[in-house]
Amino acid sequence: MTDASSSVDVSGGAGAPPRRHRLRAAGSYLGLTPFAIYVLLFLAIPTTLAVSTGFFTEDGTLTLDNVTGLFAPNVLAAFGASFFVSAVTAVVGAIVGALVCYALLGLRPDGAVRSFIDSASSVLAQFGGVMLAFAFIALMGGQGLLTLFLKDQLGINIYENGNWLYQVPGLLPVYLYFQVPLMVITFMPALQGLKLTWAEANATLGGTRLTYWTRIAIPVLAPSFLGSLLLLFANAFSSYATAAALISQGAQIVPLQIRAALVSETVLGRENMAGALALGMVVVMVVVMWGYSVLQTRTSRWQR
Amino acid sequence: MNVGAEPGRITRVVILAVVGIIFALPILAMVEFTFRSGLSGGHTLDHWTGLVSEDAARTYRGLFQAIGNSFILAIVTVGIVVVILLPTMILVHLQFPRLRRVLEFICIIPITVPAIVLVVGLAPVYSVVVKLLGGATWTLAFAYGITVLPYAYRAIQANLDAVDVRTLSEAARTLSAGWMRVLWFVLLPNLRRGVLAAAFISVAVVLGEFTIASILNRRNLQTALLQVSQSDPWVATIFALLALLLAFVLLLSIGRLGRDRRTS
Structure with missing residues (x-):
């Protein structure tokens, strides 16, 4: 408390009466209320509503039907597909992103290449959604640039086995387009935290490039790499817009299941099913993000 | 001396070129x-050329309207960040250092609660909001203020940590400046970069x-783009490219802001 009061005491002097002090403190607390009310109305209440409606029926009585509905075959399949897409794009994205980070090592942080790649990464990591869907339809849709090139020049038809771009497999290349840049943003600080002295120590002790990476760099980087991998998983698992723009029919992944439950006008009580699905998503997200923060604390030890 | 920590020149060029080409x-x-x-x-x-023709305004009225909506949403969202988040962060930083962890936790919740869940x-x-304020598009900004919370928080906090806010405000208070004066003439100019970065990313x-x-x-830029793409995919793609370019310029300038701080 001494910390907080010192700034108040400057004007009042050390001998300011405690009552005035208390009034000031109360006034300061009042300053926190706009934010508190805002967060309550638009974050706390919506989140609570989202994860709790699943336990009610349309007319407000408690039920477990929606939550048990999560174990229906089509919902389980959607969770499976979501896990599949998130895991594959997280692993591939993390590896490719880490390679890019490695390639950037040793470049001046304020140089032209670095600052271009930094900015491009932060744009592309945000690039999910409708515009990304357009880009991939233009590239590898039925009449896409790459599709036509492969067909006309090399005689390869990438759609021999059906129109996969507009189904779950199509999400893989598209999601990677924002996963790799996200990896570059989150993993670069860790790679930069490697101290040159460690490499020098390795070299003076007769170590090779291989021993530096296997004995020093990779063990030090492992928690950070796994943490970033979890963040990528969470990022893919929670993204909706790209899939919604690409896949107009069906509900192959969980976010699309929520869309189907929310916009269906024919079946009553589906809104509560959306609540149960939201609960399922939040449970997965909380577990993944908890793992991320645990790994993050382990990482920050090295970055000091 | 290369002690093995950094990639060789060829390795670097090969990796960056291959990934760069694939991402281009x-x-x-699209182009x-x-x-x-x-x-x-x-x-x-x-x-x-159709975009600058005489009847473009009529043909693409819906799209232009949606772009207008999105800009209004962007402005109101930045307003929420500046009027609600920024003062709270300064207050917590100066008066309630122990609440900092709580504030940080609240601000990163939107990462764990995806938009589709929220x-x-x-x-x-929003059925209540519509009753109170009407169904105008700008009301969506209340939700967007939550979505941008993690990004805006990070940008402002980085600046708060880099500037000695406490000494600055104490000095100004000693010279008998009121809190509004301190905020407006002392703190804001020093937090300019963080606030600008938060605004741009928002x-x-x-x-x-x-x-x-x-x-x-509701109709905003993205929902309108998807709708327009059904009938005129070319124009939808043109606007997607322009939006992407704008985002790139905004984020490039955030990078610039950060660099200025380091050199000055």
């Missing part, structure tokens, strides 16, 4: 697509937002 391809494909005369076949400038609970909240996020607008049936 979808953008190039090429805007010059196609049909879905396949020859090329034309018509789709670009929107399930936002639907009933604008970029809001212009790209689709999930909440689409489920709540």
Whole structure:
């Protein structure tokens, strides 16, 4: 408390009466209320509503039907597909992103290449959604640039086995387009935290490039790499817009299941099913993000 | 001396070139697509020139309206960040250092609660909002203020940590400046970079937002783009490219802001 009061005491002097002090403190607390009310109305209440409606029926009585509905075959399949897409794009994205980070090592942080790649990464990591869907339809849709090139020049038809771009497999290349840049943003600080002295120590002790990476760099980087991998998983698992723009029919992944439950006008009580699905998503997200923060604390030890 | 920590020149160039080319391809494909005369076949400038023709304003009225909506949303969202988040962060930093962890936790919740989950609970909240404030699009900014919270918090906090806010405000208070004066003439100029970075990233996020607008049936840039793409995919792609370019400029300038701080 001494910390907080010192700034108040400057004007009042050390001998300011405690009552005035208390009034000031109360006034300061009042300053926190706009934010508190805002967060309550638009974050706390919506989140609570989202994860709790699943336990009610349309007319407000408690039920477990929606939550048990999560174990229906089509919902389980959607969770499976979501896990599949998130895991594959997280692993591939993390590896490719880490390679890019490695390639950037040793470049001046304020140089032209670095600052271009930094900015491009932060744009592309945000690039999910409708515009990304357009880009991939233009590239590898039925009449896409790459599709036509492969067909006309090399005689390869990438759609021999059906129109996969507009189904779950199509999400893989598209999601990677924002996963790799996200990896570059989150993993670069860790790679930069490697101290040159460690490499020098390795070299003076007769170590090779291989021993530096296997004995020093990779063990030090492992928690950070796994943490970033979890963040990528969470990022893919929670993204909706790209899939919604690409896949107009069906509900192959969980976010699309929520869309189907929310916009269906024919079946009553589906809104509560959306609540149960939201609960399922939040449970997965909380577990993944908890793992991320645990790994993050382990990482920050090295970055000091 | 190369002690093995850094990649060789060839390795670096190969990795960056391969990844760079792969990542440039979808953008190039978009550009090429805007010059196609049909879905396949020859090329034309018509789709670009059509945008500046006389009847463009009428043909694309819906789209222009949606772009207007998105800009209003961006402005109101930045307003929420500056009027609600920024003072709270300064207050916590100066008066309640022990609440800092709590504030940080609140601000990163939106990463754990995806937009598609939040929107399930936002639907009933917005049925109340519509009754109180009407169904105008700008009200969506309340939800967007939450979506941008993690980004805006990080940008402002980085600046708060880099500037000795406490000493500055104490010095000003000793010289008998009131709190409003301290905030406006002492703290804001020092936090300029963080606030600008927070504003830019908020604008970029809001212009790209689709999930909440689409489920709540509002028209913003992204929902309109998807709708227009059904009838005129070329124009939809042109506007997607322009939006992407704008986001790139915004985020590039955030990078610049950060660098200025280090050199000055």
